[in-house]
């Protein structure tokens with residue numbers, strides 16, 4: 001081995017929030033294998049194991065080189081015996097038997113297909129699997145009573161399982177921006193989630209909405225949703241008020257201005273304008289560039305084809321009737337008071353593992369509680385203010401990691 005290589009390895013820190021994790025990295029063969037095991041653990045109620053596999057995968061994603069032999073792993077954190085066994089097998093044989101068995105297992109395939117239905121979680125999928133329901137078609141034939149989300153999930157199954165492109169995300173952004181500016185001039189919207197981290201595709205599109213005059217954002221979601229519904233943009237929506245108070249991960253008694261946190265899970269009806277070219281550039285558009293956001297994604301001028309596609313309706317749903325004119329897209333909207341914007345931005349940019357690691361770091365290394373609303377210092381017994389993500393990282397004693405480095 002090269003002199004110094006081991007020293008370098010020994011310096012890799014153990015929390016994902018202490019590292020930069022790019023979208024594209026050098027160890028996809030290994031991380032794909034570990035991700036299958038993580039996914040399987042999550043689908044079978046083994047959250048702890050799932051997190052262990054995810055942490056190991058995230059560690060490998062952050063390395064600046066390809067791992068070719070076990071000796072290169074010496075001194076690296078996050079790699080338990082099980083992970084090391086998997087990595088060793090993949091390095092030696094090209095595949096790992098446990099991974100391949102899992103990938104091909106009827107249970108894994110069925111649970112993936114069923115949780116691929118919007119509104120269906122791992123527990124429900126597992127219950128149905130035990131009843132012999134293995135596919136969305138099985139579910140449809142079963143005559144089970146489904147809630148509104150699950151009905152929509154079945155109805156738009158194909159569309160919702162087709163990745164959303166950046167062009168489609170931008171088109172949704174323009175619609176949301178129009179809605180927001182119609183109902184509350186001066187409100188600001190920011191693209192969050194995977195697209196803010198630089199992903200080219202996503203399973204949904206996430207937006208954070210706020211207004212510089214604190215209080216003006218109150219009740220905004222209901223108005224935005226009404227406008228969108230009146231314009232026939234929504235196929236499904238569920239608006240939740242006050243989700244903060246229902247969550248269990250914040251300090252016990254939040255300040256009163258937190259009661260205003262609103263979010264909306266929705267399914268948009270996005271016109272695909274088959275064959276029509278759509279221009280992304282809008283000189284008045286400020287979406288994804290928020291004054292607080294010192295690392296905005298540059299909005300480049302380009303022209304994009306917004307898809308023509310084959311209709312591939314697997315379950316014979318009414319998809320064929322509109323196959324070329326529009327598609328269904330999952331969209332998450334969150335409204336945050338201006339004073340909590342940075343916390344909401346940090347909390348909703350992800351990745352899920354990066355968020356989990358930030359909170360774990362805060363609690364275990366700093367005796368602080370981080371949420372999408374606040375940072376609470378248990379020693380000082382007070383909430384700490386921050387006006388940017390950079391300030392939050394600094395308060396946590398961490399070097400700043402930009403969104404594109406949070407792909408853990």
Ligand code: CTP
Pocket residue numbers: 192193194195199201202203204205206332347348349350351352355
């Ligand atoms: N999130 C959350 N509460 C939820 C769901 C999501 O706080 N009930 C947060 C996640 O922690 C993540 C962000 O919202 O930081 C985006 O979540 P999601 O859209 O599920 O994932 P993405 O990272 O955007 O990936 P994808 O491209 O697949 O959508």
Ligand code: MN
Pocket residue numbers: 193194195202203204205206
């Ligand atoms: Mn997302």
Ligand code: MN
Pocket residue numbers: 159319322323326327328
């Ligand atoms: Mn469709």
Ligand code: MN
Pocket residue numbers: 193204205206332
């Ligand atoms: Mn989302």
